[in-house]
Amino acid sequence: MTWVRRLRGAVAEHGRLCVGIDPHPGLLDAWGLGDTVDGLGSFSNACVEAFAGHVGIVKPQVAFFERFGSAGIAVLERTIAGLRSAGTLVLSDAKRGDIGTTLDAYASAWLGSTSPLRSDAVTLSPYLGVGALAPAIERAAAHQSGVFVLARTSNADGTAVQTAVDSGGVSVAQHVVDEAARWNAGLGDETVGLVVGATRGHGLDVTAFGGPILAPGLGAQGATVLDLAEIFPDTRELLLPSSSRDILRYGPATADLRAAAHRVRDDVERALS
Numbered sequence: 001m002t003w004v005r006r007l008r009g010a011v012a013e014h015g016r017l018c019v020g021i022d023p024h025p026g027l028l029d030a031w032g033l034g035d036t037v038d039g040l041g042s043f044s045n046a047c048v049e050a051f052a053g054h055v056g057i058v059k060p061q062v063a064f065f066e067r068f069g070s071a072g073i074a075v076l077e078r079t080i081a082g083l084r085s086a087g088t089l090v091l092s093d094a095k096r097g098d099i100g101t102t103l104d105a106y107a108s109a110w111l112g113s114t115s116p117l118r119s120d121a122v123t124l125s126p127y128l129g130v131g132a133l134a135p136a137i138e139r140a141a142a143h144q145s146g147v148f149v150l151a152r153t154s155n156a157d158g159t160a161v162q163t164a165v166d167s168g169g170v171s172v173a174q175h176v177v178d179e180a181a182r183w184n185a186g187l188g189d190e191t192v193g194l195v196v197g198a199t200r201g202h203g204l205d206v207t208a209f210g211g212p213i214l215a216p217g218l219g220a221q222g223a224t225v226l227d228l229a230e231i232f233p234d235t236r237e238l239l240l241p242s243s244s245r246d247i248l249r250y251g252p253a254t255a256d257l258r259a260a261a262h263r264v265r266d267d268v269e270r271a272l273s
């Protein structure tokens with residue numbers, strides 16, 4: 001089944017919220033775990049237990065696993081497998097970007113059908129050119145998975161580069177949106193998604209873009225569900241607001257974590273309905 005059909009199914013069953021797994025040292029400590037690979041493993045197991053089969057889409061932040069080297073990557077592999085085997089979609093937040101065969105190697109790691117890191121989708125950075133992402137987009141389309149390209153990120157530091165305009169007055173972020181729409185039109189599918197932060201008005205014209213939009217910034221970065229409705233005024237079936245710390249702070253008990261995710265999910269659904 002195509003990525004977007006799987007995504008639509010997950011959203012219909014569980015709502016649009018994307019729950020982030022960000023095992024910060026501070027959260028490991030707050031959960032009574034060491035800042036060690038064993039702590040990372042316990043944290044991730046608790047997340048899998050709480051979210052697998054109970055949340056539509058989960059976004060592990062790859063950096064928090066990479067910091068432990070190969071042992072951390074092994075934890076990430078088990079986390080991805082545990083979530084996916086329960087039918088929860090995994091969007092790995094790896095923000096990869098490069099050229100040619102290197103980018104293709106990244107795509108093979110995150111989207112390849114036999115890769116131990118195989119995810120349903122991966123985040124990509126377009127700052128070597130949206131065209132340079134072709135190997136990942138093509139691989140995603142071939143392997144029924146998706147990519148989310150950074151357009152207008154949730155952090156204030158992104159503004160200067162993303163709102164810079166070309167001689168025709170088109171901003172960098174708008175160029176990314178337009179290119180993503182062009183890719184999807186060419187593929188006849190919505191393989192290419194965008195990342196557009198929920199923390200401020202994005203100033204983008206997304207009317208020609210029908211793919212999924214990941215909207216990070218909910219909760220810990222200050223965005224509220226009411227902001228979602230304002231920033232993304234057209235009700236969007238595939239708007240995926242994401243929240244990590246604001247849900248994870250309720251751990252480590254499985255019931256508390258799951259209840260927090262469901263509370264935020266219900267708030268999101270109410271605000272966007």
Ligand SMILES: O=c1ccn([C@@H]2O[C@H](COP(=O)(O)O)[C@@H](O)[C@H]2O)c(=O)[nH]1
Pocket residue numbers: 020022061093152153154155195196197216217218219220221242243244245246
């Ligand atoms: O524009 C972006 C793109 C990615 N992120 C990532 O999302 C989570 C946010 O975590 P919170 O705890 O909900 O703030 C984190 O992994 C970021 O790297 C983003 O925040 N903004």
